[in-house]
Structure formats: structure tokens, C-alpha cells
Amino acid sequence: MEEAAEIALTVNGETVSARVEARRHLVDFLRLDLGLTGSRLGCEHGVCGACTVRVDGAIVRGCLMLAVQADGADVWTIEGLSDAGEIAGLQDAFVARNALQCGYCTPGMLLTAAEMLKAGRRMTRPEIREFLSGNFCRCTGYHAIVDAIEAVMAERFRD
Amino acid sequence: MKAPRFSYVRPESLDSVLELLAEHEGEARILAGGQSLMPTLNMRLSEPRLLIDINRIDALKGISLEDGTVRIGALARHAEVLESPLAAEHLPLIADAMPHVAHVAVRNRGTFGGSIALADPAAELPACAVALNASFVLASTRGRRTVPARSFFHGLYETELAEDELLVEARIPAIAPGYRSAFMEFARRHGDFALAGVCCHARVEGCVLRDVSLACFGGEDRPRFAAAASAAAEGRAWSEEVKDAVKAALGGELEPEGTFHASAETRVHLAQVLAARAVDRMLAAG
């Protein structure tokens, strides 16, 4: 029972071990301890989705998970998914459709969109909007973002 | 903001969770999905000395069916229940409600037991449990007990759980032949907590409802089994007249608080409209 603990996990495919304070949440660990500043903090209470990261294959709110809880986990951030090329199609579509302005929400949007693609089918616009309902964008609005995701689905999942 | 300092422990067995709860009574908090607890820590609305992380306790996981009762482990994630074929077949009310619970990333971590233990009055799952007459198994070093959902919720974030108790699982009667259910809510944005919602469950014979169970949530301090409205629909063929009787009964028994999101009258009105639509939908499903 301590206020700090040793953890070992993989981040973007690389093994990492560290001693972290129990109260440190996953995104502060990624940003402040590992220098991975692609994951953002907006509200820090679960509402905005800027902190979205992938843990053991599923997206989570990085601000609502403690770093100590990620002990043994497989964590992927926007940096790793970009380098691996997994989301290149989505990134191109976001640029082509002007689906970002300041870019603050974009990593979270892209991780959520990547999770959507895992369903392996084209979704309707209302379905895309519903899936994105946990991610806020304060400048672009959602229309262009939905356009970009819809375009990638149309390209990837031809019926 | 950042969470205050606390100690953290991740026990490997149920017994050690219960021992830790007993030893640190009042100063420890259970950490399940963290989707409600972490925001309160980050905002410093709560400052526990110790967090007991139950995420690796296998005894609290899983969904299973035994003798007509579905057991949902406290640690079953919302996403797991949403995708469970067993829940879809035997608990259609909960399957119907689950897409309304938060957003994908939150459902990937949030747990069934966490939602019940939190007892947010606008939450979907406590209301479903009340409508379906579920019960909850609570454990402590003093022993185990089973508490009906209809007496578990005491008020705003207040439940029957003692400070040294852990919610282990929910036991929910599987839907019986001839029964149908419907879930409806009104929220400002998809995945937000509801301004008003209803859960309806009954045996349907043609257009006659029997063994009616209507539960409402979202306006009052806890989910309510709407006894008068359920009785108003009991054994009668669904008609405009019965619909009005159900609405009038709801108007009599609901006592919601008005907030800046919706006045008390608006919430009662929403519950009335949703209840009538839920029954319409239940009958149409046949």
C-alpha cells in the first residue's frame, strides 16, 4: 500500500518501466514522463475525449485511468498509430476534408474513428455521429469530421 | 485538475478486498471502471486515503445464466454487456438500455457493479434492475447478503451498501415466455445522463398487459418502481383510456426536482410521454 508503484507496460510497441505516483493518470504519465504529447487533456473528467488512447485493443479515456492500472497493458497513442501507418487513410481524409483546425481534439477523434473502422462495415452518418458523441471539437464542428470518416469507410468497405 | 494523494492497492483475491475494506473502513474506496470515481478525484470532490483496485479479481467478472437467473458480475464492463448474446436473449431491457449508457470509450471501462453502487439517479442500469426486480449480492468479512433492487437505492448516491461491503454481482430474472420489455429515455445529447427515462416490462396477451412493471428514472433522487402506473395498466387492453390512466397515475406518484435543464413539470410530462411510447413499442414488437 504505497503512494507510488513500479509499473512495466508496452507503449506503442516498446517496453517501458517506470516508478509512478498512484495518483498520476495515464495521460500525464504519457505526456510528462514519456514525452508523448499527442494525447491531450481537455476537461480531465471524462467529458471531452481529447485524452483518448488505446489500451489492450480498446479506446479509453486516458484521464480516467491511473498509470498504475496500466501495469502489464499494451498502450497505443496517436504517435504509435501514426508511425505504424494504421491510421494513414483517416489522416489523409481529415486533411482532404478540412476535418481539423486547431487540432486539439484530432488525436482523440482519430483514435475513435480507428475504433469505428474495426467494425468492418460502412456506418450511416447518424451511426458515425453517435459513435463520436463522446468526443468534443470546439472549432471545426462535426460535419467535416463525419465526412472524412464516411469517405474512408466508403473507400475501404465497398459493398 | 489533478487527483489528491492516495495509496493504491490491487488485491488478487476477493477475500483480501473484503479484509482491506474492513481494515480501512470509511477511508478506502473501491476502484472499478473509474469512470465516475476518477472525475471526482480529479476534481477533488473526494479524497480517499486508499483506492482498492478490483479490476483483477476474476470472481467478479463475467455474465452467466443459471436456473432462469442471469448473473452479471460487478466487473462486467458496459461494453461486454452490450455485446453479450446472453444479455440480448435473456435481458432485452438491459440490451435496449445499454447503448444509452455513456459513450464507447467510457463503456469500455465502466462496470455494471460500479453503476449500481454509484446510484446516480439519472443512470439507466439501476432503473432496469428495479423494473426487472433484480437483486444484488453484497459481501463483507461479516458475510454475504442479497438485497432486492427495489430496496437497495436509498437516495442521491445513497445505497444499502455499508462502508465495508462490496457489491459482488447482480442477479436478474431472465425474461420469461410471453414477456416483453421496452426502454426509452430523453437526454440532451446521446450518451448523456437522461432528463427522464422509463423501463417497461410485462406479459403481453394480445393487447392486454399483465404483471406490469414500470420504472422511472431521471427526475427523482433514485429510480422508482411506479406502482400506481403499473397497476393502472394491469390486466387491461391497451387503449387511449388506459394510456391516460397510466399518465395520470404517473403524474400522481412522480415527484421530480426541477433543475435548469428541465422543470419538474417537464420531467413528469417526459416520463408520461415516454411511458406511453414504451408500451406502444412493446405491443408493436409482437
Ligand SMILES: Cc1cc2nc3c(=O)[nH]c(=O)nc-3n(C[C@H](O)[C@H](O)[C@H](O)COP(=O)(O)OP(=O)(O)OC[C@H]3O[C@@H](n4cnc5c(N)ncnc54)[C@H](O)[C@@H]3O)c2cc1C
Ligand atoms: C462522459 C461520461 C458519460 C457518462 N454517461 C453515463 C450515462 O449516460 N449513464 C450512466 O448510467 N452512466 C454514465 N456514466 C457513468 C459510467 O456509466 C460509469 O462507468 C458508472 O456509473 C460507474 O462505473 P465504474 O465501474 O466506472 O465505477 P467507479 O467509477 O470505479 O466507481 C463508482 C463508485 O462506485 C463504487 N464501486 C464501484 N464498484 C463497486 C463494487 N463492486 N462494490 C462497491 N462499490 C463499488 C466506487 O467506490 C465509487 O464510489 C458516464 C461517465 C462519463 C465519464
Ligand code: FES
Ligand atoms: S481530458 Fe479526458 S475526457 Fe476530457
Ligand code: FES
Ligand atoms: S479542431 Fe480544434 S477542437 Fe477540434
